[in-house]
Amino acid sequence: MTAQASPSKVSRALHLVFGTLLIGVFFLSWVSWDGHKINGADFPGGRFFEVSSARFGLSNPFPQFAWVNYIFWFAPAAALIALGQSVFGRKRWFFSCLAGVLTLSLATVFFLFTRTLNMLGAVEDVWAAIQPAWWIAMATGVGIIITSGAFPLPGRIIIVLLGPLATWAGFILISSYIENKTYEKTDDIKPAYTVSAQALLKEFETGDSTANKKYLNQIVLVNGRIAEIQKSADSTLNVKFADENGSYIIFPFDKTSFSRVKDLKEGDSIGVKGACSGDVYSEILETRIINFERCVLNQP
16 A cells, blocks of 8 residues: 555645745746836835836835835745745744745735726736736745644634735725825925926935935925826826936826826926925936925926
């Protein structure tokens, strides 16, 4: 008779498979936004918001807490530790559950953010944007928790649901906070600073920490020549001022301002007033992006 593998041996073998796949899939493309492929590592690595800000005008709503995103590096790191513990027959449940929860939470962030881009007209179809690696990440996140050896099965199922549900709730709270945030109308506010686009770009290039300290959350009037205009299907529009190095300032205009900016053309010299929300440096493109929000066309 052929000896059958014990349930514990099967579970450990599956755990090794899920852990190895989780580490690998973290560095594959999870979504494709208008041809821009974003992998799991791009979120803690910073490229996630670089692309969303540069291409779609959707920046990190809390740039001052960007360091929190680094926690997702623990997903592949915890999976690697769990693999080692599994190989040497040690209890693996803590690092397995940590890797799984973080992976499932991150996959939920990717889905919800892609859905937001879809609602803004930047992504045509959510499920077409989701790449096969995202599904593998979800499967490995579930698998590494189920085979972790922690608690009875119902307890492991609760842990599986914990990350996505907490992330979904957090996303709803953040979205609600942003939507219900009330400001004095930008039209009625006197700018704290008036500066040319080229001077502002140079100031951030010279010292972004000093420039952020000066301009962050301040109403700034920026004068410049339009380098590019991006129009979306939902009557929103992004205006860019750029320098010779490819760095640029991006001003998103929402539906309430669309009638005032819809006839702008590339090359027009205009003034835009808005709240500076900081800058992002893309190491890949070697360009700097300065983000604004609550933008209005300045009326002389």
